[in-house]
Amino acid sequence: MAYALQQLINGITLGMIYGLIAVGYTMVYGIIGMINFAHGDVFMIGSFLSLIAITALTAMGISSVPLMLALTLVFAAVVAGIYGWSIERIAYRPLRGSFRLAPLISAIGMSIALQNFVQVSQGARNKSMPSLIPGALKIFEQDGFVVQLTWMQIVIFVVTLTLLVIFTWLVTKTSLGRAMRACEQDMKMASLLGIDTNFTISVTFVIGAALAAVAGMMFLLYYGSIDFYIGFVAGVKAFTAAVLGGVGSLPGAVIGGLLIGLIEAFWSGYASAQYKDVAAFSVLIIVLIVMPTGLLGRADVEKV
Amino acid sequence: MFKRTLIAGVAALALAGVVAAAPASAQIKIGTAGPMTGSNASFGVQLKQGAEQAVADINAKGGVLGKQLVLSIGDDACDPKQAVSVANKFAAEKLVFVAGHFCSSSSIPASKVYTEEGILQMTPASTNPKFTDEGSWNTFRDVGRDDQQGAVAGAYLAKEFKGRKIAILHDNSAYGKGLADETKKNLNKAGVTEALYSAYVPGEKDYSAIVSRLKQAGIDVIYIGGYHTETALIIKQAKEQGMNATFMGGDALVTTEFWQATGPAGEGTIMTFPSDPRARATAKAVVAEFKAKNFDPEGYTLYAYAAIQIWAEAATKAGTTDPHKVADALKAGTWDSVLGKISYDKKGDVTVSDYVFYIWHNGNYAQM
Numbered sequence: 154m155a156y157a158l159q160q161l162i163n164g165i166t167l168g169m170i171y172g173l174i175a176v177g178y179t180m181v182y183g184i185i186g187m188i189n190f191a192h193g194d195v196f197m198i199g200s201f202l203s204l205i206a207i208t209a210l211t212a213m214g215i216s217s218v219p220l221m222l223a224l225t226l227v228f229a230a231v232v233a234g235i236y237g238w239s240i241e242r243i244a245y246r247p248l249r250g251s252f253r254l255a256p257l258i259s260a261i262g263m264s265i266a267l268q269n270f271v272q273v274s275q276g277a278r279n280k281s282m283p284s285l286i287p288g289a290l291k292i293f294e295q296d297g298f299v300v301q302l303t304w305m306q307i308v309i310f311v312v313t314l315t316l317l318v319i320f321t322w323l324v325t326k327t328s329l330g331r332a333m334r335a336c337e338q339d340m341k342m343a344s345l346l347g348i349d350t351n352f353t354i355s356v357t358f359v360i361g362a363a364l365a366a367v368a369g370m371m372f373l374l375y376y377g378s379i380d381f382y383i384g385f386v387a388g389v390k391a392f393t394a395a396v397l398g399g400v401g402s403l404p405g406a407v408i409g410g411l412l413i414g415l416i417e418a419f420w421s422g423y424a425s426a427q428y429k430d431v432a433a434f435s436v437l438i439i440v441l442i443v444m445p446t447g448l449l450g451r452a453d454v455e456k457v
Numbered sequence: 458m459f460k461r462t463l464i465a466g467v468a469a470l471a472l473a474g475v476v477a478a479a480p481a482s483a484q485i486k487i488g489t490a491g492p493m494t495g496s497n498a499s500f501g502v503q504l505k506q507g508a509e510q511a512v513a514d515i516n517a518k519g520g521v522l523g524k525q526l527v528l529s530i531g532d533d534a535c536d537p538k539q540a541v542s543v544a545n546k547f548a549a550e551k552l553v554f555v556a557g558h559f560c561s562s563s564s565i566p567a568s569k570v571y572t573e574e575g576i577l578q579m580t581p582a583s584t585n586p587k588f589t590d591e592g593s594w595n596t597f598r599d600v601g602r603d604d605q606q607g608a609v610a611g612a613y614l615a616k617e618f619k620g621r622k623i624a625i626l627h628d629n630s631a632y633g634k635g636l637a638d639e640t641k642k643n644l645n646k647a648g649v650t651e652a653l654y655s656a657y658v659p660g661e662k663d664y665s666a667i668v669s670r671l672k673q674a675g676i677d678v679i680y681i682g683g684y685h686t687e688t689a690l691i692i693k694q695a696k697e698q699g700m701n702a703t704f705m706g707g708d709a710l711v712t713t714e715f716w717q718a719t720g721p722a723g724e725g726t727i728m729t730f731p732s733d734p735r736a737r738a739t740a741k742a743v744v745a746e747f748k749a750k751n752f753d754p755e756g757y758t759l760y761a762y763a764a765i766q767i768w769a770e771a772a773t774k775a776g777t778t779d780p781h782k783v784a785d786a787l788k789a790g791t792w793d794s795v796l797g798k799i800s801y802d803k804k805g806d807v808t809v810s811d812y813v814f815y816i817w818h819n820g821n822y823a824q825m
Contacts, residue, residue: 156673159698163665277494279686281718289697298673301699376662378690378718380496386661421666422673427629427656429666 155295160422161415166306166375168414169313173368174391175398175406176320177361183337183401184357185249187256191240191263192365193388194271195233197381199366200373201271202229204280207373218285222374229370230363236267237362238355246351264384272381281378309371316367317407320360324403333357337401390433397437399450408448412436485524485778486552487512487768489761490531490543490567491559491582496660496686497535499714500559504581505530506752507761508556510743511769521769522778533567535560535684544570552576553778556764559757560684561585562631568596577780579768579805581760584708585635589804594784599763599799601810603632606707606729607639609812614640614680614705615647621677624653626667626691628683633659636707637682652676657691659683664691665698672700684709689718696722703727711756716820726817731810733824734759740795763794770794 174196181189206225215221244259286305293300324330332353335343344350372387373379394413398405413433420432440448489508493501512528520526529550531543540563547555548570554577558564564583571578572593579597580588586602614623623644627637634656641651653674657667668691671679679695679702681688692704705727716723735744740759747754754762770793772778775786784805791800800808814825 156669159669159672160666163663163669166665167663272494276498278498279496279714279718281689281714283720284697289699291699297675299699301697303697372662376690377693377720378662378686382495382660383662417663418666422670425656426667426670427658430658 164415164418168411172407172410197384199369233366399447405449490557493532511765548574611643
């Protein structure tokens with residue numbers, strides 16, 4: 154019981170990070186129907202930006218951890234947002250309306266370019282940093298097994314849930330959200346009705362990149378070790394989460410992320426850790442066979 | 458017009474090729490290869506620094522057989538496929554000797570290329586027995602083997618942690634699994650059975666699930682066969698989950714980058730490595746040279762240095778750089794190196810190995 158609870162905590166933490174990245178994939182897919190393969194690398198850039206900010210703030214003598222984290226969060230989200238905007242402007246907008254594979258290939262190119270850029274500019278070695286939020290809560294003890302919930306895990310839960318609430322509100326209640334949903338349904342019609350589609354798409358990219366940067370910052374704080382390659386693995390997992398949850402659906406992305414995190418944790422905990430990816434992706438295949446649109450996705454109705 | 462410029466350009470290039478090739482005959486090309494990028498890059502730096510210093514020192518004394526040494530550096534990122542392409546590149550460059558690679562999973566596939574292409578190879582770091590056990594004429598190493606390392610580690614675990622629960626983890630790499638299996642074999646030989654034996658996936662950041670499993674099993678001592686990045690993450694996450702176990706690892710933890718990743722959680726981690734080469738009298742002058750360049754020759758730096766130094770001595774004695782003849786000379790003689798006196802057995806392994814224990818304390822490691 155205690156053991157299962159600990160694995161649940163492990164799985165939810167991992168799943169939250171996947172979910173936060175998956176939201177970016179799902180939003181972009183929802184609005185322009187393309188897979189932004191560079192999204193995982195924006196996540197990686199977000200974690201490097203956080204590391205740079207934390208190092209700079211420490212050098213400036215700011216020792217209050219909450220202040221430092223708040224400044225880092227703003228810095229990473231804003232700069233990553235600029236990255237997101239530039240990526241869309243440079244690599245995707247000129248290709249909008251061309252054949253379907255073109256933006257996909259340019260997304261893969263962007264991903265490789267960003268990865269190599271960070272590898273060259275920041276060095277290929279692992280970057281480590283000490284824990285800023287050490288300590289843990291002992292929440293439960295059974296037969297000498299203590300279930301621990303670290304403060305950092307609590308921070309991840311709180312930050313992820315807060316962001317998702319804000320974001321859901323943004324999409325469902327604001328005029329910007331209405332414009333995004335209109336573009337999702339029918340881009341041409343939306344533009345005829347006076348919606349600035351280019352602006353809406355740009356904003357979507359900026360928000361997605363900012364969320365990925367927050368995920369990157371959480372990743373850095375939680376694991377304390379990053380390298381230029383983390384975007385690939387995390388990106389593939391988050392993309393899987395988005396597909397599993399139903400690509401285009403926001404709650405689906407989070408549920409998909411949590412599901413993958415939990416499968417990985419419980420499979421490593423009760424079966425063989427080596428085969429956890431096999432387990433996670435087998436579930437993906439089974440779900441897609443049974444429910445081709447994912448858990449919460451809705452089928453595209455072909456309009457005749 | 459354009460065509461004529463092109464032809465002139467090609468001709469000029471061809472000419473440049475001839476000019477560049479001319480002085481090459483007065484040089485001897487050797488190489489070193491290792492992970493210059495990727496998570497093991499700190500070890501690649503050790504190999505590169507050691508090799509560069511050895512070449513500089515040898516060249517300053519007039520080179521080998523009156524010719525200057527030229528060093529090529531290959532980056533295999535500890536990826537077997539990339540190691541083979543580095544090996545092929547070295548073959549195309551007509552190298553006669555390679556002091557590399559770092560990861561056993563790179564050294565072994567690369568050695569096949571070197572055998573075919575007639576290049577002598579001496580690894581300063583790969584400890585998997587398979588590397589020399591295959592009996593190729595060209596494979597040497599100036600470090601110990603994992604069966605020697607595992608024997609020391611297994612016996613220590615059985616003796617010091619009698620009656621405690623021991624877990625053995627590995628990363629499924631040629632080095633990690635090889636070392637973990639040798640340790641397990643020797644532990645079992647001493648009559649102790651481990652409570653848990655498991656593999657983990659390298660290259661990830663989240664090992665919390667496997668850590669919870671160790672915690673659930675009530676493990677007291679954890680032996681990890683793997684590289685420092687993952688080992689550090691496992692240790693850190695174990696401490697975060699409130700585990701109070703002793704961790705033990707192999708020679709792939711000898712880099713200060715290990716401590717940068719663990720922080721205080723790394724306190725008390727034990728590892729096996731040959732007795733510190735930096736402290737040996739034979740290394741004093743070379744260590745001073747490194748220190749003057751503000752580089753601490755930790756880990757495998759001096760092993761890389763020694764590999765080139767020993768090869769140069771053997772080539773001088775053989776009177777040729779022909780890899781087959783140098784290989785024969787290597788096995789026949791005893792060589793003075795920064796590591797002390799070194800001689801080789803028939804397989805190309807060093808005849809004496811001296812694995813001892815180190816413990817991490819406050820950011821540094823010291824012999825126990």
